[in-house]
Amino acid sequence: MTSVLLDPVPGLGPDLDEARKCLAQVFGFPGFRGVQDQVVARALAGRSTLAVMPTGAGKSLTYQLPAVMLEGTCVVVSPLIALMHDQLRSATANGIRAAALTSVDTDREVTIDRFRAGELDLLYVAPERASQPHFRELLSKAPLSLFAIDEAHCVSEWGHDFRPDYRLMRPLMDAFPQVPRLALTATADRHTRADILEQLGIPADGLIVAGFDRPNIQYRIAPRDNPQRQILRFIADNPGPGVVYAPTRAQVEKLAEQLGAQLGAEGRRVLPYHAGLPAHVRAANQEAFVSSEDMVIVATVAFGMGIDKPDVRFVAHAGLPKSIEGYYQETGRAGRDGDPSVALMLWGADDFARARQRLAEVDETRRQGERTRLDALAGLVETTACRRAVLLRHFGENPPATCGNCDNCLEPPALTDATELARKLLSAVYRTGQSYGLGHLEKVLTGQADERVRARGHDELSVFGIVGPDQAPLLKALSRALLARGTLTATEHGGLALAGDARAILKGEQTVELALPPVRERGGSKRRGKTAGAGAALNPVGDPLFEALRALRRAIASEANVPPYVVFHDAVLREMAASRPRTLADLAAIGGVGTRKRDAYGQRFLEEIARH
Numbered sequence: 199m200t201s202v203l204l205d206p207v208p209g210l211g212p213d214l215d216e217a218r219k220c221l222a223q224v225f226g227f228p229g230f231r232g233v234q235d236q237v238v239a240r241a242l243a244g245r246s247t248l249a250v251m252p253t254g255a256g257k258s259l260t261y262q263l264p265a266v267m268l269e270g271t272c273v274v275v276s277p278l279i280a281l282m283h284d285q286l287r288s289a290t291a292n293g294i295r296a297a298a299l300t301s302v303d304t305d306r307e308v309t310i311d312r313f314r315a316g317e318l319d320l321l322y323v324a325p326e327r328a329s330q331p332h333f334r335e336l337l338s339k340a341p342l343s344l345f346a347i348d349e350a351h352c353v354s355e356w357g358h359d360f361r362p363d364y365r366l367m368r369p370l371m372d373a374f375p376q377v378p379r380l381a382l383t384a385t386a387d388r389h390t391r392a393d394i395l396e397q398l399g400i401p402a403d404g405l406i407v408a409g410f411d412r413p414n415i416q417y418r419i420a421p422r423d424n425p426q427r428q429i430l431r432f433i434a435d436n437p438g439p440g441v442v443y444a445p446t447r448a449q450v451e452k453l454a455e456q457l458g459a460q461l462g463a464e465g466r467r468v469l470p471y472h473a474g475l476p477a478h479v480r481a482a483n484q485e486a487f488v489s490s491e492d493m494v495i496v497a498t499v500a501f502g503m504g505i506d507k508p509d510v511r512f513v514a515h516a517g518l519p520k521s522i523e524g525y526y527q528e529t530g531r532a533g534r535d536g537d538p539s540v541a542l543m544l545w546g547a548d549d550f551a552r553a554r555q556r557l558a559e560v561d562e563t564r565r566q567g568e569r570t571r572l573d574a575l576a577g578l579v580e581t582t583a584c585r586r587a588v589l590l591r592h593f594g595e596n597p598p599a600t601c602g603n604c605d606n607c608l609e610p611p612a613l614t615d616a617t618e619l620a621r622k623l624l625s626a627v628y629r630t631g632q633s634y635g636l637g638h639l640e641k642v643l644t645g646q647a648d649e650r651v652r653a654r655g656h657d658e659l660s661v662f663g664i665v666g667p668d669q670a671p672l673l674k675a676l677s678r679a680l681l682a683r684g685t686l687t688a689t690e691h692g693g694l695a696l697a698g699d700a701r702a703i704l705k706g707e708q709t710v711e712l713a714l715p716p717v718r719e720r721g722g723s724k725r726r727g728k729t730a731g732a733g734a735a736l737n738p739v740g741d742p743l744f745e746a747l748r749a750l751r752r753a754i755a756s757e758a759n760v761p762p763y764v765v766f767h768d769a770v771l772r773e774m775a776a777s778r779p780r781t782l783a784d785l786a787a788i789g790g791v792g793t794r795k796r797d798a799y800g801q802r803f804l805e806e807i808a809r810h
Contacts, residue, residue: 212242212267220267221259224292226792231256233408237380238263241344246379246400248350250391251408253384253530254508258285261346261380265319266294270341274322276348277361280484282322284506289320291764293794296320299327314339325352329366334373342377345370347398350381351523354393356567368399384410384530385523388594410526410593414533415541417585417604419578421678422544425516426456432542433461433494438511439487442496443528445517447472453516454496461494471497489761491748499528508535508763514542518549521571522578522592535767545579547678551688576682582611582713616676616712617703619669620685623676624700626661627686630654632695636677639694644670676712743810744775750806754799765799766790778807 217238221227230238232255240247241264251257265272276282282298289296295318297309312318313336327333345367347353353364371379381398395402420428429442442457444450450472458468467490469483487495488507495501499520513532519525525543533539553572560568578588585604590597600607626639641648642656645663656662665673677694680686684698702708748762748771755762770790779785785800786793 214239214242217242217263217267221263223793224263224266224294225259226786226788226790226795228789233406234260236406240404240406241378241380242267244376244378245404247404247406248381248383248391248394248398248400249406249408250383250386250410252410252412253527254412254414254534254536255384255408257348257382257384258288258506260382261344262289262292262294262320264344268343270316270343271313271318271321272344272346273328273337273342274320274346274348275325275328275364275367276322277325277352277359277364279324281348281506282324284488286320286322287760287764288506291760291795292792294319296322298322299333300324310336316340325361325363325367328370329363334370337370337374342374345374345377345379347379347381350383350394350398351386351390353381353397354386354390355564356387356390356393365397368397372399385527387523387592410590410595411586411597412530412533413601413603414536415529415539415603416608417529417541417589419543419545419585419605421675422516422546425544426453428544429453429514429516429542430457430460432512432514432540433457433466436512436540438492439490439507439509440494440512440514441501441510441528441531442494442514442516443499443501443519444496445498447474447498449516450496450498457494457496467493469493469495471495471501473498473500489755491752491762499524506534507531507761509537509768510534510539511537512540512542514544516544518545518553518579519543519575520553521568522574522589523571525575525578526589526593535763535769537769543579545682547681548688550576550681550684554684554687555690573684576684580679580682582606582613582711611713614672614712614714615709616672617706617709619665619672619676619712620680620703620710621706622661622664623673623680624685624696624704626659627694627696628704629659629661630656633689633691633693635692635694636674639677640670640673643673672712672714675714676710679710679712741775743778743807744771746806746810747771747774747803750802754802766795774803774807778810779804780808 214235218229221230233249233251234256237247237249237260241261249257249260261272261274279300279302282300286296286298297312297318299306299309299321303309313321323333347367349359352359352361353367354360371377379398379400381394381400383394386394391405395405422428433440442453444453450470454468454470461468467486469486471480471483483495484501487493510532513529515525515528519528529541532541557565557569557572574592578585581588584600584607586601587597587599602608622643623639626643630639630642638650641651642659642662643665647657651657677686681688685700685703686694687697689695699708703710751762751765751771754765758765767790770788773788777788779788782796782800782804785791785804786796791800
């Protein structure tokens with residue numbers, strides 16, 4: 199098989215000065231962000247790279263810009279059709295020649311002809327198609343500029359979304375050794391990064407890590423007591439589009455119905471999304487959300503990886519995520535436009551109990567890695583210190599001790615030394631035979647000799663009645679914390695048993711610090727945990743010009759059959775409302791207004807501004 203290939207020579211390709219001009223002309227950005235320039239420079243020089251960049255840091259630009267500048271087509275391997283189509287719309291809106299080969303695209307022959315004729319900058323394809331011999335044969339028919347492997351953590355068994363077909367990408371790329379490779383991911387710890395480099399044949403010196411911090415996301419974590427009420431209050435505090443994740447399909451349906459009944463009366467739409475819905479319903483609900491400016495979607499984690507929606511203002515987890523990597527990726531779907539956003543996680547001790555029980559079902563070769571991930575998630579939930587610092591340290595960073603934008607930093611919890619109470623609870627667990635739940639243990643510890651306690655002789659134990667009324671209210675919070683950290687574990691029948699560091703605590707070798715539960719105020723609300731509205735001060739709501747620009751954007755988006763954000767982000771409209779440009783040149787000076795968009799929409803926006 200012969201192939202028509204470029205011969206990229208380091209140092210002889212387009213330079214960064216040319217790239218900056220192209221960046222301004224095509225994308226409307228005055229300069230690169232973060233490590234974008236480093237990644238783009240390597241791609242232009244023909245060097246293979248693994249770029250670890252947080253969601254919202256502009257990963258897609260690092261291959262779209264070289265694709266425009268280099269001769270030939272950039273082949274983008276992406277795991278989900280929805281993700282490809284979202285990126286396809288955005289690329290096309292910027293004047294980039296792009297197409298996809300997927301099972302739902304009906305213009306395959308046209309796309310293949312355009313590729314062979316050299317008329318495509320970008321060709322999106324799923325790994326399942328890319329691994330087929332006929333696709334390799336197709337790639338030999340035209341020049342290639344770059345291989346871009348999106349969501350590259352899927353190639354690693356250490357990654358949280360392992361996809362076996364990603365393992366077949368290296369043989370494909372090895373068939374075109376002169377074409378550089380760019381692997382992109384937002385979620386890869388040190389071990390996963392090393393595995394990606396090996397699996398995709400990228401040299402170790404090709405690793406660029408931008409950091410994992412998303413400073414615009416406010417992290418909040420709270421015990422789950424009434425999730426419907428808690429999430430309703432959270433949504434009310436956070437206008438704009440948002441995602442609520444629930445652990446199961448049944449919980450998605452129930453929560454969507456409950457939230458919809460309340461929010462629908464206020465004019466805010468709520469729809470469900472999970473793999474059990476008919477395909478056309480899933481597609482319609484997803485499209486409605488992508489195009490919305492204030493909708494809430496309740497979903498399982500099947501929803502999200504394929505969504506390139508930049509203006510999601512909040513993400514709420516109604517239950518425990520599967521891993522700290524999953525939590526980072528799912529919360530990272532908020533605030534991709536850089537504007538303030540909020541992530542809320544509600545958790546219960548039973549979440550950790552079930553998760554630890556599931557570890558026994560995991561293949562032995564992966565069990566320790568899964569246990570480490572669960573312990574990391576427990577550390578994030580249990581900490582009374584900065585949430586962001588815990589999260590970033592998990593990914594190998596050395597962050598400041600405080601961030602100023604998580605619940606523990608904004609509203610430091612009241613702490614108490616619960617070591618003595620923990621020893622009493624653990625002693626009661628041990629002396630009652632490690633088979634009773636917290637309700638029974640509370641009765642024993644507080645001296646409530648009901649029929650069940652007396653029948654088992656637990657009123658005769660040394661731990662009977664050793665917890666006074668001042669400490670009793672802390673038992674539920676303490677048991678939840680001990681379950682999260684693995685000091686206690688749930689038995690098959692719902693009892694509690696000793697585990698982890700229980701022996702060290704009982705022997706006085708380890709202390710236990712506990713965040714005091716929030717104080718309930720009149721009306722059932724809690725003093726701690728009110729979220730700062732992410733969208734409350736974002737946009738100049740009530741400004742007639744801003745509202746008019748949003749209305750015009752909606753009209754243009756409807757005409758073009760694209761989501762409003764594809765036309766312009768909210769940040770661009772804010773800048774228009776503030777600076778009130780009078781000419782197309784003034785408009786082009788606003789970040790995010792590239793040549794294509796200026797020519798396509800600019801005059802209409804100028805006319806709207808002139809009317810105000």
